[in-house]
Amino acid sequence: MGNEIAEGYRGFAAFEARGASPLYESLALHVAESRSAQAFLLTLSKDKRQPNLFFAAVRHVAGTPNGPAHFDEIIHQQGDQIAEVMRLRTTQTNEPGRCAVLLPVLAAIDGPIALIEVGASAGLCLLPDRYGYDYGRVRLDPPKGFRPVAPVLECAACENTPLPRHLPVIVWRAGIDLNPLDVDRDEDVRWLETLVWPEQSLRLARLRAAIGVARKITPRVVRGDLRRDLLDLVQDAPKDATRVVFHTAVLNYVLPQEDRDDFADMVRRTGATWISNESPKVFPQYSRHLTRDRGAFLMARDTRPVAWTAPHGQAIRWLR
Ligand SMILES: C[S@@+](CC[C@H](N)C(=O)[O-])C[C@H]1O[C@@H](n2cnc3c(N)ncnc32)[C@H](O)[C@@H]1O
Structure with a gap:
């Protein structure tokens, strides 16, 4: 079992942290070699041993360690509190930057739009019409009333990406999450930041700016499971708006594959437009024919792939 943990942390260091976070890379390599860190992780259930959760919990309890020795010291002194955070919390990273890759797809839909997000976390991706965008050749300012608070999301868009010239009209919005985070609760905000x-x-x-916007609007995110509770939410949406169901960086948490496929059938039955921005492994059947230049996430509209996107919305490559 220790080996499984070591392999997972080595993989995280090499494929996720390298080039993105020197500290997380060094901590992950350290955990891969450290008997005491692995013994600590073995006291937790298997789904609670992943690097993102471990490192965030350490930082949430004790601040950011300055290196592996400091990290060990923190685990030694505050291990119980860290384990408690890991039991209670999950990785619910809410990345408003993903709105920048959602926008070109949303803009092609006849509105006004009723936007429904599953796996919404704190609901920051429910606010694409409240942020500004900078695609280099096209720039959209945040709407009046949200400047200068709103973030301007930068995104590198390939030439053939159909960039919108105006923000979409969203007349209704709501999300579902297993554990909605509340932008008005300091503990939740601190967790999102960590x-x-x-x-x-x-x-x-960018996160802090988006939280500033969310505090003005308070997007409604209800507690629920996307496998069970989507239909109720879709029925709440106004009938005269175009209902759009979307999700990003969520369905990798939904297993087995059968549950994802059942969810896909359920969305289709609602008659809503469906936008999925997920790892291509989530619905391999939609991307099998796309063999070249794969990206981290695949954006699909109603099962049809439209673009490869970067994980935090920092780039979009439209498919021809
Ligand atoms: C990595 S976060 C992504 C949040 C947001 N979509 C974004 O891109 O910023 C994944 C979210 O999905 C939620 N989630 C996972 N499984 C779920 C399920 N079965 N039903 C509802 N929400 C779920 C988690 O609680 C978490 O908040």
């Missing part, structure tokens, strides 16, 4: 990796100060600033 989920941003230590060196990523631009992401942190």
Whole structure:
């Protein structure tokens, strides 16, 4: 079992943290070699041993360690509190930057739109019409009343991406999450902030700005399971708006594959437009024919792939 943990942490260091967070890379390599850190993780259930949760819990309890020795000291002194946070919390990273890759797809839908997000976390991706965007050749300012609070989301868009010239009209919005986070609760905000990796100060600033917007609007996110509770929410949406169901970085948490496929059938039965921005592994059947230049996430509208996107919405490559 220790080996399984070591392999997982080595993989995380090499494929996720390298180039993105030198601190997380060094901590992950350290955990892969450390008997005491692995013994600590073995006291937790298997689904609670992943690096993102472990490192965020350490930082939530004790601040950011300055290296592996400091990390060991923190685990030694505050291990019980860290384990408690890991039991109670999950990785619910809410990345408003993903709205920048959602926008070109939303803009092509006849509105006004009723937007329904499953796996919404604190609901920051429910506010694409309240942020500004900078695609280089096209720039959209945040709407009046949200400047200068709103973030301007930067996104590198390939030439053939159909960039919108105006913000979409969203007349109704709501989300579902297993555990909605509340932007008005300091503990939840602190957890959201801690989920941003230590060196990523631009992401942190963007998150804080988006939280500022969410505090003005308070997007409704209900507690529920996307496998059971989607239909009720879709029925709440106004009938004269175009209902759009979307999700991003969520369905990798939904297992087995059969549950994802049942969810897909359920969305289709609602008659809503469906936008999925997920790892291509989530619905391999939709991307099997796309063999070249795969990206981290695949954006699909009503099962049809439309673009490869970067995980935090920092780039979009439209498919021809
Ligand atoms: C990584 S976060 C992504 C949040 C947001 N979509 C974004 O892109 O910023 C995944 C979210 O999905 C939620 N989630 C996972 N499984 C779920 C389920 N079966 N039903 C509802 N929400 C779920 C988690 O609680 C978490 O808040």
